[in-house]
Amino acid sequence: MASTTTNPRPTTTTTTTKEVAKEIPKIIRIYKDGTVEPLPGSPIVPPSLHDPKTGVSSKDITISDNPSISARLYLPKLTQSNNQENQKIPVLVYFHGGGFCKESAFSFLCHRLLNLIVSQANVLAVSVEYRLAPKHPLPAAYEDCWVALQWVASHLASRPINSDPWLINHGDFQKLYIGGDSAGGNIAHNIALRAGVESLSSGVKITGAFISGSYFWGSKPIGSESVAGHEQGNGILLWNIVYPDAPGGIDNPMINPVVAGAPSLAGLGCSKLLVVVTGKDGLRERGVLYYEAVKKSGWKGEVELFEVEDEGTSLTEEHGCRS
Template sequence: MASTTTNKEVEKELLPLVRVYKDGSVERLLGSPYVPPSSPDADPTTGVSSKDITSISQNPAISLSARLYLPKLTDHHQKLPIFVYFHGGGFCIESAFSFLNHRYLNILVSEARVLAVSVEYRLAPEHPLPAAYEDCWAALQWVASHRNKIDDHENYSSNNKEAWLLNHGDFERVFIGGDSAGGNIVHNIAMRAGEGDHDNHESSLKESTGVKILGAFLGHPYFWGSNPIGSEPVGDNRENNFLHLSWEFVYPTAPGGIDNPMVNPVGEGKPNLAKLGCSRLLVCVAEKDQLRDRGIWYFNAVKESGFQGEAELFEVKGEDHAFHFFNPKTEIAKIMFQTLSSFLNN
């Protein structure tokens, strides 16, 4: 099979997102372009400042970066909720530095008045899962590591610390969030924050850093499984469904395949959802989204698990997957942003 544009032989593909050629090269067929960080003058509508941090990993073998966002401040000593964001894109496209994510976070940061950290995690297929999970966990630990350095400003540069987090981050109000694949990441990071990693003798986030996640937002989260629920496709239509094929593409070695607990947290061998490492949970779904029923099933499973925090489900009628991300200026998208803002400030 040959590409119509390059005449190179295709090894595998996940259409319409990614194509992998037999020479090892990868072509991303969708995704918005890179945009630089901006100053308030460059984005006068929101007044949000942003900057890129090119090295936030404590593992020198991994190059991990992030884009930070700060709303316009009236008080230069103001402390803000910290929102660590994991972008969507099926684990294989988009970026913390892409136009759509930059626009989205500018709007949300301006509306909610939070300090946001958008994580540039490694993408499949070059870096199959669980690479993205490991990167996002490392990024959250980097953010949390600032908690004990607030009085050590003179050394923050040499110690891989960031002034915006030191000066304006409120470590009693730490949130994580993400849309689509990012929502899946949020669930898995919240589980790890609550339980730790027993295989690596790792304690919970609170025990290891002193930071507890106050809230977790899952926007149209990507969950799936072999057994259909609700209006999900069945039979061959299911196994050939994009949502089924995409997991095999981004995590081909996943134990249990499509029923791995990282993508099917309510299936066989499911984790104890009562141990989610957050105090508040917001799950958002859209009526026309193929992931809707699975998101509601997840929310109900959390509620029935004995989870001790507050859990809220927010459904938008008449809209499809990630509508607020692609069309943020519609009236219904504005309601979605208001819902997220309220969640991050209550």
Template sequence: MASTVKEVTKELLPLVRVYKDGSVERLVGSPYVPPSPDQDPETGVSSKDITISHNPVISARLYLPKLTQSDKKCPILVYFHGGGFCIESSFSFLDHRYLNALVSQSQVVAVSVEYRLAPEHPLPAAYQDSWAALQWVTSHKIAEDPNKEPWLLKYGDFDRVFIGGDSAGGNIAHNIAMQAGVESLPNDVKIAGAILSHPYFWGSRPIGSEPSDNHEKSFSCLVWEFVYPSASGGIDNEMVNPVGRGKPSLAKLGCSRLLVCVAGKDSLRDRGIWYVDAVKESGFEGEVELFEVEGEDHAFHVFYPETQSAKDMIRRLAFFINCR
């Protein structure tokens, strides 16, 4: 009798497994949840799913806060979810719950981008999709097409466009800000601010408190090898290790303000602080802020938004967005 056990060709444990027949199994991740077009009962935030592009397929979940004025213009947040570029979704429970809380607190119109995931779509697919999504959003500033998204047209303030993300999404936000520094967005829209929460950065040489033993076999290295196997320079590619000789100047970041959040127990903490220092030393002409929460671990505010630490962090993000 033939064996029914499928042969594994590669895996990134405990996240993803790839089989010889080409199928992919995601071993962790929160479940899909539908949007709340009639308002989320806890936050009053409305949400809906839209398609940005059919080729490639890029979609998003849009969020609208409960407004006291029907003609109020809100900041716009283009958000990139975390998950190591290979798990999670804009339509998953964790991100939907978190965006509801952030949108309610910040009073923003949010566009949570559903970019393509590795390994089916290795990097740079996620970067390309995220840039395309930002271009689509900013195309609404001057929109004669009646088929454009009405929430953005009616409620979006295109003088206050922000980008942000957590973990891998924070990495995406950095790289999108770098691209915006050398490429113009539609209608000459400028990025008012970028939020990098626990951003995924790494490199071949340990820094700070990072252990030196088997550094090249650390989970952060394995993630990059799995999601971007063709990256020139490997783990020292500028997309994941933006600091150092020969890298594009961080002074080119295409945003006016930058907020980097780190957590005391996060293995990525030192990289985030190193990045902030490098931006400050680069000649970047915008404002740079660091926000650290002691005693918490990676993406705690997404996993445990009900905690006081998470509520405090979400308030800090809201202050950044609304402080002119």
């Protein structure tokens, strides 16, 4: 089992004149003095009232001030009816990608993606703005997303601090879903596993989860992954930056859910699971392995694998939320 990195915890920098030691393209740059610089993501855009292409409305809300957790909420154009003001629709809690260290729930790519999902699936979405590494190393993002999910669930029975009328008036908490891509897919898996052990507020249950191109990795290469240089590869390098104190290093169950001694996948706290992979993605085989492991675990839910053969996004091509 790989050991946790012994390097000092990295710090952020905006200096561009230092000598670069290593760079994960489009994600992060590491300098020889040990500082790191997350590379720019897509630009931040404001929420919109009645998006012209989809009719979706969005707004930004604060979930917690300490720690700082916020979200962008999305409401589809509701069907015309006498009870439109109280029409109930499924709720999706979404976790964006970006290697745990870049991108945002407020970015252009994520905003565009959520507008499309919400309009086509007719769901009320909560896109979580969690804290990013290396300024806030993991498990900060996991904790933020759990707090956000609990806040969403609490709308069923009470009016929580910073309650939102969209969730109160339109949220169908019998149909609560979670999902994410890349690092967000990893978060969705870990949140679903935690929900199998810890109860959500008001007795709410997660109906289903989807993980797309999830950032899973491990110390041992699998399938067609290159053996040469695996230990110095981007998957391990990035994990050691975003979670330098992870017990077990790259074989911590949060990044390697199939490692020996990891919590049983039979404990996933949802009844449906969709695993999405792309044919040209460097993370594809990790996703397929995860899907097969869930099937063999004895989990009582319904799991499906969906592959888009001609798409390709990997750690070296990661750009956060996918279009």
